[in-house]
Amino acid sequence: MTSPKPGEKRQVSPTAAPVDKKAKLDLPSTHREEALSNELSSAGPSKSSTTTKKPSRKAVRTAQKNRKKLIELEPCSRDDIYWHEINDLLGKDAVDEAIEAGSDLDAPFGFREEVDLVISELSSNGEGIAKAPPDRKPWAVIIPFTLPGERVRARIYRHARLLSFADLVSVEEPNTDMRDMSAVRCRYFGTCAGCQYQMLSYDMQLQLKRNVVVKAYGMFSDLPSTSVPPILPTSPSPLQYGYRTKITPHFDTPEKVYKKHAKNKKLKSDAAASENGDAAIEVDGAIEPKVDIGFNQVGKREVMDIEECPIATPILNEVLGPMRERIQKNMHLYKKGVSLLLRDSLEISPSQPTLSLTPGPSASVANTLPHLQPTPNSIDEMNDLSGAFEKHVCVTDHRATVRERVGTMLFDYPGGQFFQNNNSVLVSLVEYVRDAIFPAGVPTVVSEIVEPSATTSTTDVPTHLVDAYCGSGFFSVMLSPHFTRVAGIELSADAIRFATHNASLNSLPTTKCTFLAGDASAIFATVQDFPRARTAVLIDPPRKGCDEAFLKQLRDFRPEVVVYVSCNVHTQARDVGALVRESKMESEVEGKKGIGWYRLESVRGFDLFPQTAHVESVAVLRLVK
Ligand SMILES: C[S@@+](CC[C@H](N)C(=O)[O-])C[C@H]1O[C@@H](n2cnc3c(N)ncnc32)[C@H](O)[C@@H]1O
Incomplete structure (x- = not known):
């Protein structure tokens, strides 16, 4: 008997004894x-x-x-x-x-x-x-x-x-x-499950993240080592602390905490308090016991009480303190545990156009505290632009509109929706993707829609972009200046409304960017008029990666270049390996020899999550014939 592959089943006797x-x-x-x-x-x-x-x-x-x-x-x-x-x-x-x-x-x-x-x-x-x-x-x-x-x-x-x-x-x-324990900035490091690497120099963190990418391709791509190029050094984050634009501290069901406290301390007033389903009491003006509000303890399901998170942006930490106090005072009103949302947003002035989900508040009102800080998209931009100082607020409502600036572009999205969590690294991430699509140099900005002729050769530069799993249009909008047409698809209809809004917020011609709500694999039926030899497909799926249907449609469409961005390098390695192998097999079938196959051109990690073990990975695949 050999060791089973992951997921392989082993028989379990139905007569197995019970477990007390x-x-x-x-x-x-x-x-x-x-x-x-x-x-x-x-x-x-x-x-x-x-x-x-x-x-x-x-x-x-x-x-x-x-x-x-x-x-x-x-x-x-x-x-x-x-x-x-x-x-x-x-x-x-x-x-x-x-x-x-x-x-x-x-x-x-x-x-x-x-x-x-x-x-x-x-x-x-x-x-x-x-x-x-x-x-x-x-x-x-x-x-x-x-x-x-x-x-x-x-x-x-x-x-x-x-x-x-x-x-x-x-x-x-x-x-x-x-x-190097002197490098540790958080007093909860070693107990909180959030960060793993604060005791390491930043260079060391980047090296370790490169190793993770190397190992992931070794473990999950199922490609011979000759088909995997040397993994490039991990691209650093300009901010290594104070970068995280979203945090979600939480607390357990208060009643549970009160009951445990009552049992442990045998408080005199328990009986009376319990009658109200609430064992909290006031001791010297403070509510006892305090319910822990924060993040999970490492290796446990227990929440730790955390009043400050040094990897979060300054405005989030400013708001966290008063928010915790408010909740603590009103804890008896909560019947269940809650996951809180704190999101760093630019303030949206009432005169600026925005979109919101239902009549909910936007970043201009309610649940926000103002804070002046530089927008850290690029150091140069911060130094050069007089308007670089913008007002940041904290959005706590899932339906409220959050606004972020990335380079020269603005993005609105609902507080509860996905957006990349480290604003400081996003310009360099997009520039890297852009340069991968245009290895011979970025063409002059495409301002008009000029459809390429049907006789274009494969050496022509891409003019069309498909943005699969597009969210609120981040890559579409950022890369749109370099393409004549952009088509995005995304499962969340709310995110798609915001993607369309973001195109207009950044004054993109309405005919240039189109966004569709639906499963990613549905995009290929809608872009049949895109010239394949001049189309780049960008994929940025959730952690579980792409499904078979999507990968099959992608191979059938056979765009010139595929850029796969992922926060889970392991599923990325699996999908990339499948794309290379399957496309090669297809290209060897009699009568299909000219269709070409995908060569894995490069893989590079991006550090979107300093101090943690997470790494974002960008893989570039190009069609070879
Ligand atoms: C990692 S996020 C990327 C979003 C976007 N590219 C960005 O950078 O903001 C993945 C997105 O895929 C969407 N999604 C998940 N499953 C999907 C599917 N089957 N088809 C299309 N989109 C999907 C999620 O709603 C989420 O917005």
Whole structure:
């Protein structure tokens, strides 16, 4: 038996024994999932079945579901990435052996056991990975905030397949070439799940992100190494703190917190307060207990109370404090937990044209606090333009209109919709995409619609742009000066309304940019009049990447150049690999030899998320004949 590919199914006996989670939790040094896996591996009618109560169907189903969850991984998901990394770290033989023996879910650690480990490498998810000590069976451990070569003490809290997760207790021997704790700016670093890399120099962060791109193409593209060009150095973000234009702090259901507090503290006034479904009391003018409002704690579902986030823009931090106080005072009014929205916006003056969802407020009114700060699209622009100082406000309403400036263009979009989160890097990102589409140099700005003749050769520069997954038209509008026609498609009808509005906000001719609400694959039917040899297709899908239907339509359309932008380099590598392979196979079919295939020309990471392990990736594919 060989180690299964991610997502490959393993049979689970329908007679698997039931799991009494509570009882297993009480076992000393035994973790819930370890207990679960032990139960499951003893599947089959038990010898003592005459004395043991028959498991209920529900219990069997739950046990099977839990096992399945640990084994059948969503391809390219976080867990699937770990699985690939573990296979590399432990070696195929060890993995196959454990699967063969059926011990791939039996962890060699107890729940909350503390172990000394040496970190072997960094996972693409940002944590250190260590091998279990030599006196244990081959197993891997994931520990956040650790670096390769470090000797650390860690406390195990969860198991998966051939893998355990642990909290970092202490770094016994730090990697002093990499770790610089004086660089850390956030007091919650090491506990908050938001940032992974504050202890690293920025150059080191960029190097690590390049490694993630390299590994992603190795793990998921399924291309020979000769088909993957050397991954380019990661493009830096001009701002490394104070860049994030959107944050979503949240809090849990207050009632739960009150009940827990009441139970723990046994407050005298609990009974009275509980009668109102509210165990909060006023102590010296302050509401007790305070509900934590902030971000998730690393490795836990618990929310941490965080009053400031140094990667967020200044206006968001200014608003966060008073907002938290207001909510805390009125916490008893909340029946459920809430995810708050704070979005950095330029103030929209009442005289300026804008669009909003229903009659909701825009960035000119309500829920905003003004703040003067430079618009950090480019340092040159900031220095050169006298109007570079614009008023920033914080939008907290999902339906309110947010405005951002990128270079010379303005964008409006609803607060709850997608927009790139790091404004400071967007001009360089667009310029990179533009230069990839026009490798011989950017043509003079195209101001009029001049349809190319039908006899154009493939060496002609692109004149048409398809913007798939276009959101509120960011790439369409930014790149429109270089094309005669632009067509965008996007699932969200609201985003499409804003894309159309953004074209007019930036005075683009109405005939130049057209936007369609629908599934991305529907775009190709609407651009049949676009000359394929002079069309560039830009793809910027959500994290899950493109589906088969879209990739098939794209190959059928066969544009001259494809630029694939993604916040998930793993699904990007998968899709790019498929595009290269399938297009090559198609081009080798008798009678189709002239259609050409896609060569992966370049891949480069962009750092849209400094201090975190995330990386945006831009892949460029060109049709070769
Ligand atoms: C990463 S965002 C990119 C948005 C835009 N390119 C930008 O830079 O602002 C991905 C977008 O794809 C949209 N989307 C998701 N699934 C889609 C689908 N099947 N077809 C078209 N658009 C889709 C989402 O609504 C989201 O706006």
